[in-house]
Amino acid sequence: MTEAPSLPGIASDRPQTVQVLLPLPLARAYTYAVLDGMAPQPGSFVSVPLGPREVRGVVWPGEPPADLKEKKLKAVLQIYDVPPLTPELMQFVDWVSGYTLFAPGAVLRMVMRSGAYLDAPRPQTGFMLGTLPENLNLTPQREKVLAAARGLNFPVAASDLARRAGVSDAVVRSLATSGALQKLETDPDQPFEEPDFRRKGHDLSASQQAAADIIRQQVATKSYAGLLLDGVTGSGKTEVYLEAVAAALQQDRTAQVLVLLPEIALTMPFLKRLTQRFGAMPAHWHSDVGDAGRRRVWRRVADGSARLVVGARSALFLPFQNLRLIIVDEEHEGAYKQNEGVLYQARDMAVARAAQANFPIVLASATPSLETAVNVSLGRYTSVKLESRFGGASMPDVSLIDMREHPPERGEWLSPMLVDAVNENTAKGDQSLLFLNRRGYAPLTICRKCGERLTAPDSDTWLVEHRFSNTLVCHHTGFSMPKPDRCPHCNSKDSLAACGPGVERIAEEAVAKWPEARIAVFSSDTVQTNAAAQALLEKMAAREIDILVATQIAAKGHHFPHLTLVGVVDADLGLAGGDLRAGERTWQVLSQVAGRAGRAEKSGRALLQTYQPEHPVIAGMVTGDRDAFMLAEQEGREMLGFPPFGRLAALLLTGENETQVNDVARALVQAVPQAQGVEVWGPAPAPLYRLRGSYRVRFLVKATRDVSIQNFIRAWTGSVKIPSSVRQTIDIDPYYFL
Ligand code: ADP
Ligand code: ZN
Numbered sequence: 001m002t003e004a005p006s007l008p009g010i011a012s013d014r015p016q017t018v019q020v021l022l023p024l025p026l027a028r029a030y031t032y033a034v035l036d037g038m039a040p041q042p043g044s045f046v047s048v049p050l051g052p053r054e055v056r057g058v059v060w061p062g063e064p065p066a067d068l069k070e071k072k073l074k075a076v077l078q079i080y081d082v083p084p085l086t087p088e089l090m091q092f093v094d095w096v097s098g099y100t101l102f103a104p105g106a107v108l109r110m111v112m113r114s115g116a117y118l119d120a121p122r123p124q125t126g127f128m129l130g131t132l133p134e135n136l137n138l139t140p141q142r143e144k145v146l147a148a149a150r151g152l153n154f155p156v157a158a159s160d161l162a163r164r165a166g167v168s169d170a171v172v173r174s175l176a177t178s179g180a181l182q183k184l185e186t187d188p189d190q191p192f193e194e195p196d197f198r199r200k201g202h203d204l205s206a207s208q209q210a211a212a213d214i215i216r217q218q219v220a221t222k223s224y225a226g227l228l229l230d231g232v233t234g235s236g237k238t239e240v241y242l243e244a245v246a247a248a249l250q251q252d253r254t255a256q257v258l259v260l261l262p263e264i265a266l267t268m269p270f271l272k273r274l275t276q277r278f279g280a281m282p283a284h285w286h287s288d289v290g291d292a293g294r295r296r297v298w299r300r301v302a303d304g305s306a307r308l309v310v311g312a313r314s315a316l317f318l319p320f321q322n323l324r325l326i327i328v329d330e331e332h333e334g335a336y337k338q339n340e341g342v343l344y345q346a347r348d349m350a351v352a353r354a355a356q357a358n359f360p361i362v363l364a365s366a367t368p369s370l371e372t373a374v375n376v377s378l379g380r381y382t383s384v385k386l387e388s389r390f391g392g393a394s395m396p397d398v399s400l401i402d403m404r405e406h407p408p409e410r411g412e413w414l415s416p417m418l419v420d421a422v423n424e425n426t427a428k429g430d431q432s433l434l435f436l437n438r439r440g441y442a443p444l445t446i447c448r449k450c451g452e453r454l455t456a457p458d459s460d461t462w463l464v465e466h467r468f469s470n471t472l473v474c475h476h477t478g479f480s481m482p483k484p485d486r487c488p489h490c491n492s493k494d495s496l497a498a499c500g501p502g503v504e505r506i507a508e509e510a511v512a513k514w515p516e517a518r519i520a521v522f523s524s525d526t527v528q529t530n531a532a533a534q535a536l537l538e539k540m541a542a543r544e545i546d547i548l549v550a551t552q553i554a555a556k557g558h559h560f561p562h563l564t565l566v567g568v569v570d571a572d573l574g575l576a577g578g579d580l581r582a583g584e585r586t587w588q589v590l591s592q593v594a595g596r597a598g599r600a601e602k603s604g605r606a607l608l609q610t611y612q613p614e615h616p617v618i619a620g621m622v623t624g625d626r627d628a629f630m631l632a633e634q635e636g637r638e639m640l641g642f643p644p645f646g647r648l649a650a651l652l653l654t655g656e657n658e659t660q661v662n663d664v665a666r667a668l669v670q671a672v673p674q675a676q677g678v679e680v681w682g683p684a685p686a687p688l689y690r691l692r693g694s695y696r697v698r699f700l701v702k703a704t705r706d707v708s709i710q711n712f713i714r715a716w717t718g719s720v721k722i723p724s725s726v727r728q729t730i731d732i733d734p735y736y737f738l
Contacts, residue, residue: 017064017073020048021093022057023109025102031064033073040076043084045118049074056115058085058108080118083302085111085319088357095356096349101710101730102342110317110342117298123185126155127172130182141167145175154191155184189296191305195278197249201242205391208236211384212243218360218382219247219325226351228331228376229364231386233595234393234559237364238270240386241327242277244362248325249307255324256301259310260346262333263556268534271310278308285311285318288530313338313346316353324359326350330556331363331372332588334581337735345733366595367588370581370637371644373630389599396566396597396604398621400613412509413501418567418607419513425565426517426546430602433560434506434549435593436569439475439523441467441505442498445483452489454496458693465498466525467508476738477692506569507549514547522550555593561600566593571608571618579737580642584633586617587626594621641702643733647709650734651699651717652686655726658695664726665697671719677704678712688738698737 018040019029032048040046044059054077093111097104112118129149136142148165156164158172161181165171175181204212211229218225231237245257259274259282261267267286275281283297283306297318300306304321311318313336316326328336328347336346347363348371354361363372363381375381389395406415414422414434425432442465445454454463456474463472465483473480487495498505507521520536527533533553539545540560548554548563574586590608598604610618620629638645651668655661665683672680682699689696703709713730722728 017068017070018046018076019060019062019064020046020057020076021060021108022048022050022055022105023112023115024055024105026105027103029060029062029104031068031073033070033075035075038076038079040079041084043086043090045080045082045084045112046076047078047080048076056080056112056118058090058112061087061090081120082118082299083304083319083321086321088323089319092353092356095352096342096344098710099349099352100342100344100732101713106342107317110314111319113294113298117295117302120299121188121295124157124188126157126184126186127161127176127181128152128155128184130176130179132180133178136178136180139171141165141171142175142180145171146180149181155186188292189299192283192300192307193280195249195274195280195282195308197246197278199246199277199279201246201277202239204239204243205236207386207388208240208390211386212240214382214384215241215244215360215362216247219244220251222251222324222359224355224358225360226354226375226381227360227362228368228372228381228383229362229386230368230376230383231364231366232389232395233366233592234389234599235366235386236390237366237386238273238329239390240384241329241362241364242274244325244360245308245327246278252322252324254304254322255307256304256320256322257308257325257327258315258318258320258323259308259327259329260313260315260336260350261310262313262330262335263553267310268530269537269558274308274310280308282306282308282310285309285315287312316346316350323353323357326354326359326361328361328363329365331365332367332369333556334585334735337733339736343729343731343734345735348733367591367626370584370630370633374634374644391600393599393601394603395624396594396606398594398606398608398624400571400618400622401607401609402613403609403611413506413569414509414513414567415609418609421565421605421607422514422547422567426514428564429543430564431540431543431545431560431562432547432565432567433554433563433593433596434510434547434567434569435551435555436501436503436506436549437552437555437573437589438502438570439466439525439551440464440473440502441508442500442502444499445472445496446499447487447489447492447495448497449492449495450487450490452487454488458690460688460690464502467504468526476688501569503549503551510547510549517546518544519547519549520545522548522554524551524553527553552589552593555589555596558596559599560596562602563596564598564602564604566597566604566606568593568606568608571610571621572612572615575612575615575617580637580640580648581735583617587620587629587633590617590621591626641704646705647703647707647732648734649701649703649709649713650731650737651682651701651713652729652731653683653697653726654691654694654729656694657725660723660726661695661697664720664722664728665699667720668699668716671716673712673715673719675703675707675712677707678702678709680716686738700734 016034017031020032021029040059047056093107097107144165158169162169162172229237248255248257285297302319331347338344376383401415401417406417408415422432444462456479461474461476471480486493503523510519594606653661679702683697686696686698
């Protein structure tokens with residue numbers, strides 16, 4: 001038999017095919033045949049054979065390759081009963097892939113996760129009110145159950161209903177047998193309650209009202225705009241953007257809204273606040289939620305019924321049906337950059353998503369990132385300002401303690417001036433915060449006998465002493481070991497000394513200085529769960545803590561009404577190291593932490609311990625002139641052509657064989673294409689040259705804005721054969737230079 005000729009674009013009797021993208025690091029979608037009776041749509045979730053395996057993926061837009069061998073085609077096995085991905089989201093996946101240079105399948109994996117959420121969970125048996133039989137013996141216990149059942153608008157498990165009624169399960173079951181309760185099969189992933197957008201929020205101040213009006217107007221246009229909500233700490237930004245959330249939910253009854261938060265510790269108080277505002281708990285997406293909780297959110301976002309979603313950066317890739325507004329709270333936070341798997345900046349990707357799908361996005365911050373500030377000055381974003389704190393609270397008074405003139409006692413870290421200030425504050429019954437952005441007891445453990453600095457095995461990373469757990473921990477690899485009593489190098493006994501302070505050491509000093517005070521430590525090591533963070537915040541609010549010793553985890557977003565003094569133990573800490581955002585980041589952290597003071601009626605102050613009071617960041621904190629600081633920062637970056645004035649990408653080579661890694665680096669140097677406006681720096685050993693037994697070498701690529709840095713890198717790395725034992729990681733817009 002001869003094959004029928006097929007003309008391009010004209011249907012022939014060739015088998016119907018679809019392109020299927022799999023959530024694997026593959027360069028492109030694969031072609032599969034569609035058997036009669038199946039009708040996969042673009043965006044449909046399907047399963048297909050891949051080698052010996054069956055894999056779940058998504059029907060993707062696109063044509064089969066021209067050289068397709070139809071005879072070899074395998075067929076789609078199954079279509080899942082889950083709403084298809086929207087064209088918008090598929091376009092976004094392709095775009096993120098093109099931007100980050102990670103395979104489209106790797107990006108799709110962030111949308112699909114493991115693929116397990118496609119399986120509807122086993123139905124559960126639930127009970128609701130049935131028809132009361134005439135001869136029913138109504139005992140008081142049964143009355144209680146029926147009363148509880150009358151309040152239900154969805155079926156609940158027997159044990160749940162029994163608990164609500166305060167009776168045993170047996171009472172519920174006997175009522176079911178009688179028909180007074182009906183038994184129903186239900187989906188255990190209960191839909192989320194609809195947020196009540198008609199509910200009124202707090203009465204807004206005049207400036208809040210004005211800001212809310214501008215944002216609401218933008219929401220009403222149903223089109224893309226980038227808005228910066230720029231308000232000092234405590235100005236009530238949240239109240240303002242919640243008005244926009246309400247407006248978006250109201251004007252389109254299928255609209256979904258996403259609020260991104262950078263930090264898990266902020267989530268619980270925030271969810272509480274939203275629940276009060278809208279009378280319903282929003283869907284909450286976070287690694288902390290557990291797999292069943294995540295499945296519920298994923299499925300309810302996919303079917304469109306979860307209308308308000310609060311989540312960490314990865315929530316941006318949830319399978320929304322009709323996403324119409326994104327809020328990025330604390331937009332300046334480095335936590336929006338994902339540093340594992342697909343490397344992306346969630347804030348930047350969120351802006352791209354909003355632009356592609358044509359809806360507004362609100363970035364909120366008291367200390368906007370330089371990227372955002374420049375976008376405002378170029379007119380790309382509209383800035384909406386809140387100039388003062390809500391309710392007449394004043395901004396904290398910031399002053400410096402010059403540590404060269406007021407040094408602490410030997411072996412201590414708090415200067416007499418700071419100690420006096422805490423004394424005074426505690427005597428008044430007010431709360432103080434001692435801030436040091438360093439976890440553990442001491443950042444470095446050194447042997448007094450042989451000078452050895454203890455590092456993690458196979459890594460150039462220092463071991464940090466944690467005294468609460470009596471361990472030495474590597475903050476990069478997670479390696480930990482009990483603190484030895486002998487030096488692992490020279491075997492001297494009791495020779496290991498802790499160098500420098502971490503937050504636990506400051507707490508130790510505080511306990512020694514203020515034995516009467518109630519002191520607590522707030523760091524990711526001492527407060528590991530959402531619930532623990534919540535408990536600590538409640539203790540703060542109830543004034544059961546006098547002195548809180550904390551890392552940056554306490555610096556962000558929290559509202560401590562009785563906190564009036566912030567002491568920054570080492571204001572210079574972030575300035576060392578010199579990556580391009582060091583100054584900006586230090587400014588942000590210091591402003592945020594100072595901004596915890598005096599947020600209610602009492603005014604607050606912040607004291608910064610510093611050895612370099614004349615440094616622009618430190619001096620600028622006293623004047624509080626953010627715009628002047630940002631302008632100086634901006635000029636510096638512009639001069640050097642750094643982002644956002646130029647583009648930056650990092651290329652990291654890692655491998656266990658040092659020679660091989662360096663060979664590949666050399667081959668890459670030879671292959672650097674000549675291109676206008678592009679500079680390649682390196683190879684240089686990474687600051688952490690050895691990590692978990694791998695050797696690490698980096699390149700940095702800098703390009704002017706008119707150059708596609710992606711195209712350059714594709715051409716460059718595509719021209720060099722890299723053995724599989726050397727891993728190449730490309731990081732567009734890198735934030736970490738380790
Ligand atoms: P920001 O996010 O700007 O730091 P928040 O939105 O957290 O500020 O507001 C700071 C505090 O002021 C919160 O306790 C908040 O409930 C309160 N607040 C802000 N605006 C109002 C308002 N219009 N009415 C009542 N309380 C408000
Ligand atoms: Zn030693």
